[in-house]
Amino acid sequence: MARRIWSVAKYALLILGAALMLLPFLDMLLGALRTPAERLARPPVYWPRDPQWGNFVRVFDELPMLRWLTNSLVVTGTITLLQMLTSAMAGYALAKFQFRGRLNVFRFVVGAQMFPFFIFLIPWFFILRYVPLLGGNDWTGTGGAGLLNSYAALVLPFAVTWYGIFLMRQFFLTIPDELLDAARMDGAGEFFIFFRIALPLVGSGLATLGIFVFLYHWNEVLWTMTVTRTAPDLQTVPVGIYLLRGAFEQEATKSLQQAAIFVSVIPVIVVFLALQRYYVASVTSGSVKG
């Protein structure tokens, strides 16, 4: 009897929870489909009677949505490739070479993970602002805006991920040394061995890291918002929508805002659905072994 109750209760629980997860998205979709008249009616209409699917087209016509999407893709894509490359190289060095200082480098990588992101907000901003000889700056780092108004400001501070190095090291540890030594005997150079032999063997590890980084940085808001507040040409999808909120003060325009928000969520959901196996692995690999 108790068992029967439990097996019903667990599905009831899961369905209730799933409803709570999905309802907010549905609420947003319904909002995006309302007509201005439905929004202004007293009391306001909840179910749109004449769904305005055209709002999803207007988002591209009336907002810089394509610009934002391009920026998101360029910035997130570059960060993802850079982090995969730097993590793989460093993780490989730490896993497959014996050299003096290796333990200290490893300790540094682990220790650096303890530094929370907010510590870097202020110094990064001003390091990029006062970088010498770039972005109109003279050798003392003044005179121009430095790298602030460029893609570099959005990408460079995220070129390396300490967690990624740690993760890739774990994956490279599973490759037998004999394999690499055999290639050395055959006269292969170190770069050839890394790119043509070792790297292909950790493909699933790279995918795990890549999907995690991509989703994380597609959704990154705090830093991008700080750097691009005065550079609309560099804003990414979420940041653009947030900083343009002033244009949607009028109740009648809010359907368009909600449509834009919906559009901002779609790309990650597609990527996520396609690669969720790797994503699940990336979330749990930092936790408990097994």
Place this chain on the structure above:
Amino acid sequence: MLQFLSSKKAAPWLFLSPVILFAAVFFVLPVVFAAYISLTTWDSLSPPRWMGLKNYQYLFATDPIFWKTVWQTLYFALGTLVLGVPLALVLAYALSRARLQGVWRVVYTLPMVTNIVAVAFIFTFLLRPTDGLLNRLLDLLGLPGPGWLTDPSLAMLSAILVFVWMELGRNMLLFSAGLNSIDQSYYEAASMDGAGAWSLFRRITIPLLKPTILFVVITNFISGMSYFTLMLVLFPGTQGGPSRAALTTGQYMYQMAFEDLRLGRASAVSYVLFALVFVATLVQLRLMRRGGLEEH
């Protein structure tokens, strides 16, 4: 030279060189720079002026808002733990014993991959006082709908609930991984002895899942202490919600730096908050080691 660069001796350093360069410019330099700035007064327009420890002294002894933000940060971090972790554990437990695991998992992790601006705006609409979905539902039940985001006594609670909604999937994934690593034979043996669902959960699941629970609790606590992007976008145009009721220390630092240009004092705030988070991290390591998780 070329021969040395392609030798096995030079290789690890060549592979590490991008990271070393990055560490110098974007890690060591910022940490030192922020520490120095925290000992000065600086508005970024004129050169910094040396202040010694005065910024820290001001925060601890004079600033009335700073301590308020520390307590509110703790309230946020603990609130998300108390509401979020048991919920995630129970749901992950139900999930681990249900069919269609893949489908449930996708549904529960959707909020986690949704960007924070979308999350904040979704809930700004959903929590609107008169025509938001939640208050419409309360109205159907004949209950009065409060101003979830405008009432100072509710603002932080609302932020906590949104955060729990957002992070539920991540915690469930972690718990699911832990649950899957528990040997099924324990359950079988206990079932043979006549143990019910609840006593299986309490006597087998909870004790064997202790390392995972500890990991989830502590990482959630640390990220909760450092977190403020949600509050920044959930209460735009305010100084951290109505009457600063949802102002956390991180956001206080952010506004001090990028709106008031008090960069010295803001750096001091970031270092004090860092110290608090660091203590929590050390406690984490200590507890984990005792909990039998040598990995970390």
